[in-house]
Amino acid sequence: MTKIKTPKKKKTRTNATAETMAAGQRDISVSEFFAKNRHLLGFDNPRKAMLTAIKEAVDNALDACEEAGILPHVYVRVLQVNETRFKLTIRDNGPGIVREQIENIFGKLLYGSKFHRLKMSRGQQGIGISAAGMYGLMTTGKPVVIISKIKRKKAHEVVLKMDTTKNRPSVISDTEHAEDDKLFAEGHGTQVTIELEGKYQKGRQSIDEYLEQTAIANPHAQITYATPTNETIEFPRVIDELPEEPKEIKPHPKGIELGTLIQMLERTDQRQLGGFLTKDFCRVGATKAREIAKGADLTGQSWVKTIGHTEAEKLYDSIQKTRIIAPNTDCLVPIGSKALLAGLLKEVKAEFFAASTRPPNVYRGNPFQIEVAIGYGGGLGRDDSAKVLRFANRVPLLYSQSSCCSFKAVAETSWKNYGLTQPRNSIPSGPLVVMVHMVSVWVPFTSESKEAIADYDEIRKEMKLALQECGRKLGTYLRRRKRMARESERRSVFERYIGEISRCCNSLVGADTDKLYKALLKQARRRTDDADAELDDEGNIVDDGGRLGNDDGVIIVDDLQDLPEQEDTLFGKSAKKKKKKITKKKRGKK
Amino acid sequence: MAKKKITKKKTSKKTSTKAAATPRKSVVDKKRDAATKKKIETLATSVVKRSMAQKEPSFEIPTRSISNMTYNKKKRILEMGTNTQTRSLFNLGQSRKFMQSLLLAKGCRDLIDAEKTLSLRGMYYMGLHTIPGTKEKTFNDQSESDGILEDLEVSLDGLREELHIFAKKRGTMVGNITVVDNGDEINCRKMGSGGYAIPSICEPNVMQFKKCEADFILHVEKDTVWSRFNEDRFWETHNCILTEGSGQPPRGVRRMLHRMHKELGLPVYCLLDCDPWGHYIYSVIKQGSINLAFESERMAIPDAKFMGIRSKDYDRLDLSDDVKIELNDRDITRAKQIAAYPWFEGKREWQREIKTMLNNGFKMEVESLITKDISYVTEEYVPQRLKEGDFLD
Numbered sequence: 017m018t019k020i021k022t023p024k025k026k027k028t029r030t031n032a033t034a035e036t037m038a039a040g041q042r043d044i045s046v047s048e049f050f051a052k053n054r055h056l057l058g059f060d061n062p063r064k065a066m067l068t069a070i071k072e073a074v075d076n077a078l079d080a081c082e083e084a085g086i087l088p089h090v091y092v093r094v095l096q097v098n099e100t101r102f103k104l105t106i107r108d109n110g111p112g113i114v115r116e117q118i119e120n121i122f123g124k125l126l127y128g129s130k131f132h133r134l135k136m137s138r139g140q141q142g143i144g145i146s147a148a149g150m151y152g153l154m155t156t157g158k159p160v161v162i163i164s165k166i167k168r169k170k171a172h173e174v175v176l177k178m179d180t181t182k183n184r185p186s187v188i189s190d191t192e193h194a195e196d197d198k199l200f201a202e203g204h205g206t207q208v209t210i211e212l213e214g215k216y217q218k219g220r221q222s223i224d225e226y227l228e229q230t231a232i233a234n235p236h237a238q239i240t241y242a243t244p245t246n247e248t249i250e251f252p253r254v255i256d257e258l259p260e261e262p263k264e265i266k267p268h269p270k271g272i273e274l275g276t277l278i279q280m281l282e283r284t285d286q287r288q289l290g291g292f293l294t295k296d297f298c299r300v301g302a303t304k305a306r307e308i309a310k311g312a313d314l315t316g317q318s319w320v321k322t323i324g325h326t327e328a329e330k331l332y333d334s335i336q337k338t339r340i341i342a343p344n345t346d347c348l349v350p351i352g353s354k355a356l357l358a359g360l361l362k363e364v365k366a367e368f369f370a371a372s373t374r375p376p377n378v379y380r381g382n383p384f385q386i387e388v389a390i391g392y393g394g395g396l397g398r399d400d401s402a403k404v405l406r407f408a409n410r411v412p413l414l415y416s417q418s419s420c421c422s423f424k425a426v427a428e429t430s431w432k433n434y435g436l437t438q439p440r441n442s443i444p445s446g447p448l449v450v451m452v453h454m455v456s457v458w459v460p461f462t463s464e465s466k467e468a469i470a471d472y473d474e475i476r477k478e479m480k481l482a483l484q485e486c487g488r489k490l491g492t493y494l495r496r497r498k499r500m501a502r503e504s505e506r507r508s509v510f511e512r513y514i515g516e517i518s519r520c521c522n523s524l525v526g527a528d529t530d531k532l533y534k535a536l537l538k539q540a541r542r543r544t545d546d547a548d549a550e551l552d553d554e555g556n557i558v559d560d561g562g563r564l565g566n567d568d569g570v571i572i573v574d575d576l577q578d579l580p581e582q583e584d585t586l587f588g589k590s591a592k593k594k595k596k597k598i599t600k601k602k603r604g605k606k
Numbered sequence: 607m608a609k610k611k612i613t614k615k616k617t618s619k620k621t622s623t624k625a626a627a628t629p630r631k632s633v634v635d636k637k638r639d640a641a642t643k644k645k646i647e648t649l650a651t652s653v654v655k656r657s658m659a660q661k662e663p664s665f666e667i668p669t670r671s672i673s674n675m676t677y678n679k680k681k682r683i684l685e686m687g688t689n690t691q692t693r694s695l696f697n698l699g700q701s702r703k704f705m706q707s708l709l710l711a712k713g714c715r716d717l718i719d720a721e722k723t724l725s726l727r728g729m730y731y732m733g734l735h736t737i738p739g740t741k742e743k744t745f746n747d748q749s750e751s752d753g754i755l756e757d758l759e760v761s762l763d764g765l766r767e768e769l770h771i772f773a774k775k776r777g778t779m780v781g782n783i784t785v786v787d788n789g790d791e792i793n794c795r796k797m798g799s800g801g802y803a804i805p806s807i808c809e810p811n812v813m814q815f816k817k818c819e820a821d822f823i824l825h826v827e828k829d830t831v832w833s834r835f836n837e838d839r840f841w842e843t844h845n846c847i848l849t850e851g852s853g854q855p856p857r858g859v860r861r862m863l864h865r866m867h868k869e870l871g872l873p874v875y876c877l878l879d880c881d882p883w884g885h886y887i888y889s890v891i892k893q894g895s896i897n898l899a900f901e902s903e904r905m906a907i908p909d910a911k912f913m914g915i916r917s918k919d920y921d922r923l924d925l926s927d928d929v930k931i932e933l934n935d936r937d938i939t940r941a942k943q944i945a946a947y948p949w950f951e952g953k954r955e956w957q958r959e960i961k962t963m964l965n966n967g968f969k970m971e972v973e974s975l976i977t978k979d980i981s982y983v984t985e986e987y988v989p990q991r992l993k994e995g996d997f998l999d
Contacts, residue, residue, distance in 0.1 A: 509698060509702070512742060515738060516705045516708070516744065517663070517705055517708050524715060525651050525654060536657050543662075
């Protein structure tokens with residue numbers, strides 16, 4: 017900047033001293049930091065900001081309902097106040113929030129129940145919803161309005177402002193609603209209203225898309241969406257069962273870093289090392305604890321207080337060297353193939369669906385599990401490249417597609433083997449929707465805005481395996497469809513010519529045309545039927561439904577592709593058999 | 607071309623002799639026809655029988671390719687081997703051909719019944735119709751039906767003539783001979799500048815030889831050269847028969863040459879271009895062709911001689927550079943192929959001839975001799991060769 021100044025002007029510099037600098041040195045509150053760097057949280061532009069706000073609110077709503085064992089019904093309303101200003105209202109039927117916690121949850125950054133535990137949930141850091149409120153406050157100056165009702169208690173309406181310099185909420189007003197408030201039909205729930213600067217646009221990365229995908233990944237949730245254009249879109253519930261409650265787990269020794277270990281040593285309630293290792297970690301028993309302690313020249317009886325930095329380092333090394341079984345995986349609750357298919361079937365107009373759920377695996381000591389579902393054909397766009405729907409703990413990820421691990425996994429999978437076209441180093445093209453879901457107690461996002469999953473080898477490998485499993489099913493289906501087309505083509509060729517042959521033979525040796533035709537027709541049918549039951553590519557006899565017929569992870573919708581039968585005019589009768597032999601499975605209720 | 611041509615009227619172009627008025631004997635060979643008809647019916651019966659028994663209708667066709675052909679060293683002709691291929695209805699690639707075969711077999715039977723003959727083109731139209739209930743035609747073009755007819759010939763073991771089919775006629779003849787074609791006497795000494803068009807069918811029942819004074823037959827490659835010889839009345843001065851086959855001679859010409867050679871004992875000399883294609887024409891006249899190996903016995907002339915043009919003629923006759931036509935890649939490959947044929951393999955003179963041509967790097971046409979003199983070929987070249995007896999065998 018000094019270069020711009022004219023050289024003639026004498027430079028006047030006030031050199032700061034340590035003392036003057038000290039005057040400017042002070043605490044930075046988290047909220048101040050994020051208020052300045054709001055793009056880190058996904059509030060970079062009005063359109064994205066509005067989506068992020070809704071996303072955080074809906075995620076919290078679903079988390080709360082599930083944790084309380086309530087089938088979620090979420091109501092989302094986007095009201096346009098003026099050109100650039102929107103009023104978002106998100107209401108759930110969750111358990112409600114106790115009055116004292118309301119301001120902390122909605123008015124303080126990094127406050128929440130989810131950060132300190134290792135449990136699979138949508139939210140992780142406790143930043144989301146309060147950041148949305150903060151964004152609203154900053155862009156419109158309007159406070160957040162929260163109404164929450166606990167069962168058998170009166171609903172509280174709290175108007176909140178956030179003091180960003182202190183990362184502290186300040187309550188503007190607090191009113192109690194009447195006992196017979198009709199806002200929450202089930203007698204409990206939370207509603208949050210945020211006014212913010214935004215932009216509403218349909219299409220890719222829109223609120224509509226986000227809710228649609230949320231409905232796919234949460235078939236047990238009912239979502240009602242009132243759009244700014246005054247339409248009401250209903251995403252119905254297709255599964256009346258809540259997913260199982262994920263268990264909370266303790267950290268796995270191999271999953272922590274040295275700093276975390278030291279921190280844990282400082283904070284533990286345990287006095288002796290043995291107790292610390294067995295109680296604060298999972299998968300460590302008394303024997304394992306002794307082994308680890310011995311590796312660090314300590315014993316199980318060593319006092320935790322005496323462990324300094326050097327000892328901690330040794331302890332850390334010892335943990336890395338010791339063989340410890342992988343963390344238990346009952347903390348993971350995948351959507352499940354059946355529910356995945358139900359969700360996909362509801363929102364995607366394809367003719368073939370396949371899903372697969374991988375067994376749980378571990379990255380950096382954190383258990384995770386991958387699920388993949390695909391939809392092919394039907395009403396999907398034939399010429400575009402495939403659509404990749406990414407999810408993490410049932411939350412759709414809409415931004416930063418190409419830096420996401422799941423996108424890379426889709427591109428790395430060789431779809432050509434399954435009968436699709438795929439440009440080099442790219443995702444396949446054709447009428448295909450690929451859904452990749454990662455569940456984990458801790459999803460490694462690339463940033464706080466939770467847009468993309470970090471690229472861990474273990475994760476990408478699992479994703480590819482799941483994709484390949486689905487791909488194989490798709491390949492089988494496509495091959496069979498091709499073969500059926502070929503067979504029916506073959507049959508029609510034969511049927512075309514046998515009339516000519518019958519007449520020739522009649523003329524040459526006086527054979528009965530009609531009889532001969534029927535005999536040949538019978539043979540033609542038999543021969544093409546034979547081919548229908550040919551051995552498939554894995555050497556098994558393809559039975560009526562094919563291998564896919566008995567597969568729970570596959571749904572084939574075949575009313576989309578039934579072609580009109582051609583009338584056989586040769587002898588004035590139509591005797592074509594039904595060609596399709598795939599078992600028809602009923603669509604999920606809609 | 608597309609019209610039905612009936613052999614009985616075919617001679618009208620020629621100078622009609624007085625025989626035209628006399629009631630004509632039927633040229634149809636009843637016995638042969640009955641046998642052919644029987645063969646066609648056997649084929650159809652087998653199709654019906656197999657169909658009714660729910661077995662796949664099929665028939666065998668002897669393979670017409672170089673792999674199924676042997677050179678009979680003793681007879682010095684090409685012969686067809688015993689390999690056959692099955693044509694079956696329920697094979698996607700053969701289904702249509704199977705249907706076409708039956709259609710044409712029926713067409714041939716109808717021809718035999720009607721005691722008429724048709725051209726290949728005529729047969730195409732005879733079998734042509736749209737398959738009921740579809741938009742598909744039984745034949746897309748004539749080449750499709752031509753191929754099927756050749757298949758039928760071999761699989762029925764009946765000749766084209768026996769199936770009452772003839773090809774478009776090609777080839778001309780003039781010389782000291784009188785023939786009877788379909789009952790009309792034809793004096794080949796009085797054929798003007800056009801010559802007598804050799805018919806497609808030259809079987810004894812159609813074509814008889816009457817009076818022949820000629821000493822030999824000179825076969826030239828094409829019409830232009832033949833015209834030179836005819837204009838110079840070469841056949842008169844050298845007492846011979848002059849024939850021409852417009853390139854690769856059709857079956858009619860080859861059958862005619864074969865019969866004159868066999869029945870009248872006339873030696874056959876060939877004057878062809880000095881290129882692989884000329885060499886192969888000679889090969890076909892001499893040993894028979896690969897495609898029609900089954901007819902070699904009736905067509906090949908193992909004693910036919912190759913008179914020229916020889917590759918050494920360029921130096922020997924001191925021809926100008928202008929006559930050189932450079933060999934292209936295809937020529938070279940073909941020449942090497944021909945040299946490797948078993949019937950050329952053992953002939954050292956032929957190997958040398960082809961080698962010289964390849965070394966020269968150019969080919970020459972018969973017409974190149976015109977650079978010496980318009981009538982050099984008739985007055986100098988051929989008489990000289992005949993005198994010296996300088997031929998390739």
